[in-house]
Amino acid sequence: MIANLLNGDNVVFTGVNIILAWGVYLSLMTGTLTFAMAAFMAIGAYVAGVLTVNFGWPLAPAALAGMAACFFGGLMVGFPALRVRGLLLMLVTTGVTFSVQVGIENIEYVGGVQGIRGLSGTTPAIVAGSVFVIGGLLWILSHSPLQRIFDAAREDESVAASLGINIVFVRVAGFAVGAALAGYAGVLWGHYVFFIAPQNFGILESVFFALFVVLGGVNNMWGPVFGAVIITLVPEIAREFGSGFAEYRQLFFFGVLVVLLLFRSQGVLSFRTISLKAPIKGLRPVTSVSEERADD
Amino acid sequence: MTDSGPETNPPGTLDGTGKPVLEIDSLTKAFGGIQAIDGVSLTVNDGEILGIVGPNGAGKTVLINMVSGFYRPTSGSIRFNGQKIDGLPLHKVGRLGIARTFQNIRxxxxxxxxxxxxxxxxxxxxxxxxxxxxxxxxxxxxxxxxxxxxxxxxxxxxxxxxxxxxxxxxxxxxxxxxxxxxPKLLLLDEPAAGMNEQETGELIEDIRKVRNRLDAIALIEHDMTLIRALSDRIIAMNYGKIVAEGSSKEVLSHPEVVEAYLGTDEEEDG
Structure with missing residues (x-):
């Protein structure tokens, strides 16, 4: 059964979902629960798709262009949008998903509701490699001072600001980098499925991407991975039990989700990675440090 | 400060230049119809620890919230080392060198x-x-x-x-x-709140230890032991106004201050 799961489709779709989950996670880590990820996924997929299909670009530079478009799109949306909080912000990001979807439907150049076909080039190896590289970068982040700045901004925004942390910068940066990740996921996904259309990037998709993180846990980089893998593969596992069960898999899946949110609302993996432990044994003699400081 | 031997702070022996670090001019803050701060002007000078006392609701924390950028003043100005800081975003105030602690630890x-x-x-x-x-x-x-x-x-x-x-x-x-x-200026909002006598004593020592790293400290406190031990100068507030200013002895025996505190059980404050 497990062997059946290890095919190209599942590797690509799971990998893409992990990258999307990390995008949501980056944004959420800085205090923004976003339902705009499908929009950025669409922008990435369409920008890169037009470049590869209509202009014959290779996949790598097209992917970079798609990510850049999403990053700047994230900045443009982020600066005005991140002034609001909580429910309002969710509504704003939901609005972004709707607008981008409707916007693409009305651009004849990219096929309107018909979408674009002919995207190709993504291989399971590229997706797996991307997951490892992005994961590595996130791992570095989670042990860097920036992680603490993010955590502080999320835990107590005004105290963090009074310590000299530019909250707007931190939140917009987190949102825009998250958007770029979603864009990259869109590029990979689009160039694997060959055909993309606006209906692939609706609000339901955005909600799913947010659920990866809500289910898995928001406090460390592994929670989103867990959520993305489970949500992607559970339907596939369910399929193994025959079509009778498959009809109920959505019901089963959302049932589990409701139970989980009731009893473990912080997500399955909710531990916070300690960014740095004190080197108490290797501590330099403090007196010498004090003397240095007194001089300056 | 570095070689002053036993670190007692008798009033009048300031180590800094004595020039103003923080200048507050006719500051007001209204919440709806309530005038929380009503025309406060004060300076904090280089090298000094300024104690701010007053009954609950006198506007002490509101004052600190405005200096540290948490609230915007309704009118008046706040200058830090000559630079106008009222209206600056929080992180800019923090980066300029104003740091604070909170009454309810955050x-x-x-x-x-x-x-x-x-x-x-x-x-x-x-x-x-x-x-x-x-x-x-x-x-x-x-x-x-x-x-x-x-x-x-x-x-x-x-x-x-x-x-x-x-x-x-x-x-x-x-x-x-x-x-x-x-920071250059440290604002302490009731650092001894909820502490017993021994803990307060330790805290006094700790604040003395950090003093030489700072240009100045402004300190809100109800605990008179701590205020007396640390403050070079005291300001007493009531109903959003300054009612007395001077050495701890002068201020704490000032009739208006005594009146403001009369009937208030200090242990229950904070």
């Missing part, structure tokens, strides 16, 4: 004690992108943070969650975190 409870201090290290807060690139967190930042923890006697607690710290240690950690921003 640590990052999900982090360890060390992480709380590291979060505030100035080089990281001002250059967050460089902070991400410094993968092996710079040795200097850790040394700085550990030195501050050590100064506050918290070395052994470095890896403990801030949310698990006993009350007194949490207060000390807040001071260490504030110092990590390399």
């Amino acid at each position: 640590l990052f409870n999900r982090m360890t004690a060390l992480e709380n201090v590291l979060t505030a290290i100035k080089q990281h807060t001002t250059h967050p992108i460089l902070a991400a690139l410094a993968f092996a967190p710079s040795r200097q930042g850790i040394d700085e943070a550990m030195e501050l923890l050590d100064l506050m006697g918290l070395t052994a607690r470095a890896n403990q969650g801030a949310g698990e710290l006993p009350y007194g240690d949490a207060r000390r950690l807040e001071i260490a975190r504030a110092l990590a921003t390399k």
Whole structure:
């Protein structure tokens, strides 16, 4: 059964979902629960798709262009949008998903509701490699001072600001980098499925991407991975039990989700990675440090 | 300050230049119809510890909230080292060199004690992108943070969650975190609230220890032991106005101050 799961489709779709989950996670880590990820996924997929299909670009530079478009799109949306909080912000990001979807439907150049076909080039190896590289970068982040700045901004925004942390910068940066990740996921996904259309990037998709993180846990980089893998593969596992069960898999899946949110609302993996432990044994003699400081 | 021997602070012996660090001019703050601050003017001078006393609701915390950028004044001006700071965003006030602690302790409870201090290290807060690139967190930042923890006697607690710290240690950690921003002016909002006599005594020693790292300290407190021990000068407030100013002896025996405090049980304050 497990062997059946290890095919190209599942590797690509799971990998893409992990990258999307990390995008949501980056944004959420800085205090923004976003339902705009499908929009950025669409922008990435369409920008890169037009470049590869209509202009014959290779996949790598097209992917970079798609990510850049999403990053700047994230900045443009982020600066005005991140002034609001909580429910309002969710509504704003939901609005972004709707607008981008409707916007693409009305651009004849990219096929309107018909979408674009002919995207190709993504291989399971590229997706797996991307997951490892992005994961590595996130791992570095989670042990860097920036992680603490993010955590502080999320835990107590005004105290963090009074310590000299530019909250707007931190939140917009987190949102825009998250958007770029979603864009990259869109590029990979689009160039694997060959055909993309606006209906692939609706609000339901955005909600799913947010659920990866809500289910898995928001406090460390592994929670989103867990959520993305489970949500992607559970339907596939369910399929193994025959079509009778498959009809109920959505019901089963959302049932589990409701139970989980009731009893473990912080997500399955909710531990916070300690960014740095004190080197108490290797501590330099403090007196010498004090003397240095007194001089300056 | 560095070689003054036993660190007692008799009024009048300031170590700084004595020029104003903080200048507040006819400041007001209204919440709806309530005038929380009603025309306050004061200065905090280089080298001094200014004590601010007054009954609950006198506007002391509102004042500190305005100086640190949490509230915007309704009118009046606040200058820090000559620069107008009212209306500046919070992080700019913080970067200019004003740090504070909170009446109700506000640590990052999900982090360890060390992480709380590291979060505030100035080089990281001002250059967050460089902070991400410094993968092996710079040795200097850790040394700085550990030195501050050590100064506050918290070395052994470095890896403990801030949310698990006993009350007194949490207060000390807040001071260490504030110092990590390399402030020039430190605002302490009721640092001794909820402490017993012995803890207050330790806190007095701790504040004396950090004094030489700062240009000036402004201190809100109900605990008169701490106020007397530390303040070079005292301002008494009531109903959003300054009612008395001077040495601790003068102010604490001032009739209006006595009247304001009369019938107030100090132990219940804060």
